[in-house]
Amino acid sequence: MAQFDLAIRGGTIVTASDEFRADIGIRDGRIVSIADRIEGAAREIDATDLLALPGGIDSHVHISQPSGPDVVMADDFASATRAAAAGGNTTILPFALQIKGSSLRACVEAYKKLADGECYIDTSFHLIISDPTAVVLGQELPALVKDGYTSFKVFMTYDDLVLSDKQLLEVFEVARREQALVMVHCEGYDAIRHLTEKLEREGHIAPYFHGTSRPQIVEREATHRAISHAEIVGVPIMIVHVSGREAMEQVRWAQQRGLPVHAETCPQYITLTADDMKGLNMDMSGAKYVCSPPPRDKASQDAIWDGIIGGVFHTFSSDHCPFRYDDPKGKLTPNSRTSFCWVLNGIPGVETRLPIFFSEGVSKGRISLQKFVELTSTNHARIYGLYPRKGSIGVDFDADIVLWDPKLKKTIRQSDLHHGSDYTPWEGFEVTGWPVMTIARGQVVADNGKIVGTKGAGEVISRGRSSLI
Numbered sequence: 011m012a013q014f015d016l017a018i019r020g021g022t023i024v025t026a027s028d029e030f031r032a033d034i035g036i037r038d039g040r041i042v043s044i045a046d047r048i049e050g051a052a053r054e055i056d057a058t059d060l061l062a063l064p065g066g067i068d069s070h071v072h073i074s075q076p077s078g079p080d081v082v083m084a085d086d087f088a089s090a091t092r093a094a095a096a097g098g099n100t101t102i103l104p105f106a107l108q109i110k111g112s113s114l115r116a117c118v119e120a121y122k123k124l125a126d127g128e129c130y131i132d133t134s135f136h137l138i139i140s141d142p143t144a145v146v147l148g149q150e151l152p153a154l155v156k157d158g159y160t161s162f163k164v165f166m167t168y169d170d171l172v173l174s175d176k177q178l179l180e181v182f183e184v185a186r187r188e189q190a191l192v193m194v195h196c197e198g199y200d201a202i203r204h205l206t207e208k209l210e211r212e213g214h215i216a217p218y219f220h221g222t223s224r225p226q227i228v229e230r231e232a233t234h235r236a237i238s239h240a241e242i243v244g245v246p247i248m249i250v251h252v253s254g255r256e257a258m259e260q261v262r263w264a265q266q267r268g269l270p271v272h273a274e275t276c277p278q279y280i281t282l283t284a285d286d287m288k289g290l291n292m293d294m295s296g297a298k299y300v301c302s303p304p305p306r307d308k309a310s311q312d313a314i315w316d317g318i319i320g321g322v323f324h325t326f327s328s329d330h331c332p333f334r335y336d337d338p339k340g341k342l343t344p345n346s347r348t349s350f351c352w353v354l355n356g357i358p359g360v361e362t363r364l365p366i367f368f369s370e371g372v373s374k375g376r377i378s379l380q381k382f383v384e385l386t387s388t389n390h391a392r393i394y395g396l397y398p399r400k401g402s403i404g405v406d407f408d409a410d411i412v413l414w415d416p417k418l419k420k421t422i423r424q425s426d427l428h429h430g431s432d433y434t435p436w437e438g439f440e441v442t443g444w445p446v447m448t449i450a451r452g453q454v455v456a457d458n459g460k461i462v463g464t465k466g467a468g469e470v471i472s473r474g475r476s477s478l479i
């Protein structure tokens with residue numbers, strides 16, 4: 011009998027700290043040997059001239075999330091995990107959204123049911139707390155944290171999701187007590203409402219004004235408020251999807267004061283600008299880029315790079331939140347033409363996150379390979395309680411590996427993607443560096459853009475405590 015199920019031969023292994031040439035021996039879905047030369051494998055994969063990176067972990071994706079009446083998210087768990095795998099990911103962390111008035115546990119169980127047997131790669135849920143009742147805070151959340159749901163997101167905006175400052179503080183208290191990590195969506199509800207009403211009164215209703223209705227100051231104020239509340243309670247927080255200089259500076263200020271404040275940014279904030287939401291000839295195509303916080307400007311992109319290079323950001327996620335564009339159940343709902351505030355918020359990106367970041371970061375010489383691995387895999391595993399099972403290449407880790415061709419040039423095209431959306435915001439975007447094979451727990455899932463894995467091979471997994479706790 012062969013000693014290994016699979017050997018990956020001749021690649022350059024990159025971790026968050028190292029880079030070396032070695033073979034990788036895999037048995038029963040785990041890495042069992044790393045050596046100069048591995049013999050005796052049932053299957054060999056030649057990785058000469060390729061990088062062997064820890065599979066991407068995308069800790070911020072939305073799948074099958076209820077987003078309003080007569081609205082359908084473009085991805086279910088099968089299509090989202092397929093797309094993620096084709097884009098070099100081996101684990102994703104979507105959200106289980108609590109519908110106001112519902113039991114949190116019941117919502118989690120419903121999401122698990124949707125995911126069970128459907129995933130091509132491993133999946134693990136964060137929670138979204140929209141209704142922090144006494145039962146949720148006192149009973150459901152503590153029990154769910156114990157069951158491995160060790161992170162939850164709260165919102166400072168949106169009618170159906172916004173928490174008051176008092177509620178934020180209460181959720182933070184539970185997180186501190188139960189040793190969970192809170193992710194915070196920082197945009198101020200009342201300021202957005204005020205600006206939206208003003209814009210609508212003035213007749214500014216096109217998708218472009220989505221950005222005008224939530225300028226950087228709105229994000230900056232909320233970021234500062236979240237940081238202050240976390241300091242009052244004494245709890246670590248993760249500020250998600252930071253879009254520009256102003257919020258980034260708040261995070262950096264907090265970090266310089268020694269506060270445990272962490273931050274995430276996303277591809278849209280290094281590649282898109284508010285102008286993308288303008289559309290052509292006043293048509294609705296700007297809706298394709300509507301997401302929150304909105305893309306800013308070139309100076310903001312530079313500031314985000316400063317934050318990435320300077321260590322302000324810990325994770326680079328997609329915030330994949332996919333809707334179809336040309337669809338009345340997607341971006342073009344009947345209401346969307348009456349005001350930007352009805353345009354569904356979110357863009358697809360789980361499949362393109364890694365190539366965009368590699369190309370803009372590593373290929374353009376802004377960051378090292380190690381930093382790429384740290385921000386796209388290792389830190390996600392550490393921060394969300396998956397380490398040391400996932401997030402690196404080493405003996406005993408899950409055999410979650412992406413083989414990467416650092417020289418391959420590609421143009422991103424919707425026609426090549428695997429997600430459920432009918433467009434990509436990065437149509438025509440040119441990248442250098444591409445994931446040519448994705449291996450999840452020792453099984454090849456994606457091979458040169460072709461899905462060869464099995465639906466159901468990915469599991470819904472629970473997580474331990476965050477390294478930040």
Ligand code: DUC
Pocket residue numbers: 072195251301302303329331355356
């Ligand atoms: N926040 C997210 O995290 N994703 C999509 C929309 C939003 O507001």
Ligand code: ZN
Pocket residue numbers: 195250251302
């Ligand atoms: Zn958000």
Ligand code: ZN
Pocket residue numbers: 070071072329330331
């Ligand atoms: Zn999101």
